[in-house]
Amino acid sequence: MNIALTNPATVAIEDIDVSNPALYQTDSWRPWFARLRDEDPVHWTQNADFGGFWSVTRFDDIVAVDKNHHDFSSEPAITIGDYGDDLPVRQFIAMDPPLHDIQRKAVQGVVAPKNLAELEALVRSRVVTMLDALPVGEAFDWVEHVSINLTTQMLATIFDFPFEDRAKLPFWSDMATSLPEIAGGAGNNDARTRALTECLETFTALWHERKHNPPGTMDLISMMATNPNTAGMVDDPLEYLGNILLLIVGGNDTTRNSITGGVLALNENPDEYAKLKTNPALVSSLVPEIIRWQTPLMHMRRLATKDVELGGKTIRKGDKVVMWYLSGNHDERAIHNPNSFIIDRDNPRFHLSFGFGIHRCMGNRLGEMQLRILWEELLSRFSYVGVAGEPVRVQSNFVRGFESMPVILHK
Secondary structure, eight states, X not given: OOGGGOOGGGSOGGGXXXXXXXXXXXXXXXXXXXXXXXXXXXXXXXXXXXXXXXXXXXXXXXXXXXXXXXXXXXXSOSSSSOOOSSSOOOOGGGOOTTHHHHHHHHHGGGXXXXXXXXXXHHHHHHHHHHHHTSOSSSOEEHIIIIIIHHHHHHHHHHHTOOGGGTTHHHHHHHHHTOSHHHHSOSOOHHHHHHHHHHHHHHXXXXXXXXXXXXXXXXXXXXXXXXXXXXXTGGGSHHHXXXXXXXXXXXXXXXXXXXXXXXXXXXXXXXXXXHHHHHOGGXXXXXXXXXXXXXXXXXXXEEEESSXXXXXXXXXXXXXXXXXXXXXXTTOTTTSSSTTSOOTTOSSTTOSSTTOSGGGSOTTHHHHHHHHHHHHHHHHHHOSEEEEOSOOEEXXXXXXXXXXXXXXXXXX
């Protein structure tokens, strides 16, 4: 069945399976979630790759699950599928308190307000250099030359990763969730294992170089290596690798795909683009609207720790519960006119893309800052960033991302 050509109204409600990555690769997911929100907002699916799972699709129900880590555990994984038998990593986003809180606290200083203020000038100088080097009036790939370029530079900075090798970071990020059994990707075990083994070896060497750095050294590896609560993490390779991958994916996918998704959204909504050019101060509300509209990480999974009632359904202990942030961000019960891209919303930060509760995205302000600075500088240089062809989307039910998108800049 070509799901992109199927009318969801003709499919029996019990047969709807929103874990199919083709829905997102073809950008045809909207009517499927709309039907679930209206008719079966807490929806059971039995899937050959992922087993049985509940899809939670309304905004308020998602918040209820996300804020209740006692009844809905993050362990052992946050994707619909488990992390794979080849490298069953552990990471603090897939842990519950107290271990989650201890490990998160060790690194959250990198996005503290003082450090963000110090990073802002660096981000702006890099954006200026990057934009000034782009061709005008001819097509190029926005994903490669802007989205990946900018976010990879920031990743290299907060890890203090060798700048000349920074292209490895998004590669490892992509490989982390590439397997079909994790999130419906097109990767294979052997290639993923080779890539993530290289990642672990590289970061293990960096750990040992930095483990005697003075406390307060502001890169993520030094912060973990010098914190008494995480100083032994390197001795548990799967936990160390898991947290490195978490920090890479968190620092890469949200910002990278919002940078591309924002350009596409403005092109698809020319009245909003005109509004922005008339009033560049709207960048402050444009940024969270882009992040809502894109929803770069489409879901998070939990595991019921006991029998729980939700949306009129009984979720049994041990059941997988998938919070579809993408659906919640388009729920008209919570967000006014959610299927429209509106850059001057009254409350643009009211969205689910960063999650709720103890797992709310640690780097949300850093991502927003990069987007804000990029759009400030774009508006000062170019009259229009025009999409010049169809974007190529990632095959995944977890990362709502882009492989490429041609654009043309106009002065």
